[in-house]
Amino acid sequence: MTTVAIAGSTGSIGTQTVDVVRTAPERFEVVALAAWSSIDRLVAQAVELRPKLVVIADPQGSVDDVAERLPAGTELRVGLAALAELGEVADVCVNAVVGFAGLEVTLSTLGAGRRLALANKESLIAGGPVVQAALRRPGAGHIVPVDSEHCALHQCLQTNAGGEPDRVARLVLTASGGPFRGRSRAELAGVTIDDALAHPTWSMGPKITVDSSTLMNKGLEVIEAHELFGLDYDRIEVVVHPQSIVHSMVELRDGATIAQLSQPDMRGPIGYALCWPDRLATPFGRLDWTATTRLDFEPPDLEAFPCLGLAYQAGRAGETAPAALNAANEVAVAAFLEGRIAWTTIPDVLKAVLDGHDGAVAVGVEAVVSADQRAREAARREIERTTR
Ligand code: NAD
Ligand code: MG
Numbered sequence: 001m002t003t004v005a006i007a008g009s010t011g012s013i014g015t016q017t018v019d020v021v022r023t024a025p026e027r028f029e030v031v032a033l034a035a036w037s038s039i040d041r042l043v044a045q046a047v048e049l050r051p052k053l054v055v056i057a058d059p060q061g062s063v064d065d066v067a068e069r070l071p072a073g074t075e076l077r078v079g080l081a082a083l084a085e086l087g088e089v090a091d092v093c094v095n096a097v098v099g100f101a102g103l104e105v106t107l108s109t110l111g112a113g114r115r116l117a118l119a120n121k122e123s124l125i126a127g128g129p130v131v132q133a134a135l136r137r138p139g140a141g142h143i144v145p146v147d148s149e150h151c152a153l154h155q156c157l158q159t160n161a162g163g164e165p166d167r168v169a170r171l172v173l174t175a176s177g178g179p180f181r182g183r184s185r186a187e188l189a190g191v192t193i194d195d196a197l198a199h200p201t202w203s204m205g206p207k208i209t210v211d212s213s214t215l216m217n218k219g220l221e222v223i224e225a226h227e228l229f230g231l232d233y234d235r236i237e238v239v240v241h242p243q244s245i246v247h248s249m250v251e252l253r254d255g256a257t258i259a260q261l262s263q264p265d266m267r268g269p270i271g272y273a274l275c276w277p278d279r280l281a282t283p284f285g286r287l288d289w290t291a292t293t294r295l296d297f298e299p300p301d302l303e304a305f306p307c308l309g310l311a312y313q314a315g316r317a318g319e320t321a322p323a324a325l326n327a328a329n330e331v332a333v334a335a336f337l338e339g340r341i342a343w344t345t346i347p348d349v350l351k352a353v354l355d356g357h358d359g360a361v362a363v364g365v366e367a368v369v370s371a372d373q374r375a376r377e378a379a380r381r382e383i384e385r386t387t388r
Pocket of ligand 2: 148149221
């Protein structure tokens with residue numbers, strides 16, 4: 001029996017994790033759930049799964065009648081310290097929180113020597129040097145990526161017997177291209193919130209869906225790949241693949257390329273991260289080679305989608321630059337979703353924040369949190385300036 005904690009259980013990845021658990025109740029036991037909001041959904045999950053712990057992360061969250069709606073034997077706790085405890089109570093902690101807010105869960109899981117099934121890429125990207133230090137500590141836990149591209153790379157790299165990094169020539173991340181693939185910069189001027197939220201191949205939470213439309217998601221994933229697999233940025237490439245069937249590829253030094261293919265369904269990567277090195281007994285969809293008639297590939301358009309280039313720039317700068325970029329992006333995406341800025345302003349905000357970044361080193365969690373906060377303030381000022 002594998003015990004599982006789900007941080008961010010009410011979101012897109014969280015609810016799909018519950019789906020995976022339902023397919024193998026003899027194998028998984030959910031012992032803890034946490035969310036920020038969507039309390040009714042959280043309570044319904046608790047009634048079904050009977051975890052030992054339920055956490056409402058929002059310290060100001062309304063908990064009025066929640067305790068009495070929970071099953072007997074389920075403890076209710078509130079606040080960010082309680083959220084971080086999810087990393088310490090199970091064999092596997094699925095970090096499905098959205099944004100930088102997931103950092104404490106990532107660090108507590110690794111600190112407790114547990115498996116981190118990582119969907120919350122922002123914590124690894126923003127906290128890179130700090131997470132690496134946590135991974136190096138004796139008795140540290142390990143990461144199995146949930147992000148589909150990195151889960152694919154993790155699988156492809158298993159074929160590189162011995163895992164010698166110098167046998168790997170490059171990592172190739174695939175990108176669906178999002179809803180605006182093929183449009184020029186000029187054609188993107190008037191896109192709406194609904195346009196940006198209409199992803200062609202994946203159904204996800206709003207923040208990552210907007211990130212997919214700007215290609216910022218792919219940019220963040222380039223940094224995520226660097227942090228997970230240790231290759232430098234010259235050996236991490238992006239190719240647009242609209243069908244989202246090839247989830248990423250590893251090219252070995254003899255030119256052989258290993259790819260991982262499956263239906264675009266996040267329950268596959270979630271199941272992989274829960275079971276690794278074993279496999280789930282049942283698939284979530286199989287490939288039908290009589291229906292899948294083509295797999296297309298094209299280079300990304302860096303001019304229409306400048307966020308991807310900005311992510312390479314921040315990744316190469318290292319230290320707290322990825323934290324600054326990530327924070328600016330969270331602020332800009334929130335402003336876009338509130339209708340305060342145009343979609344095309346998102347990369348402008350990121351560029352302004354990155355250009356003004358002070359290059360602070362990421363010596364510890366405080367340095368990363370401080371870089372995150374300063375970049376948020378800089379992004380807010382930039383948004384104010386452009387909307388005046
Ligand atoms: P979502 O918005 O659907 O869900 C987010 C969850 O986190 C919810 O349970 C919410 O209550 C909780 N949450 C929000 N703010 C929080 C905070 N400050 N503290 C604690 N909990 C908080 O998001 P999602 O699409 O499920 O994405 C979650 C993470 O997984 C993101 O990092 C995203 O990039 C990554 N990811 C998602 C997908 C996908 O298919 N949805 C694919 C790959 C990676
Ligand atoms: Mg992804």
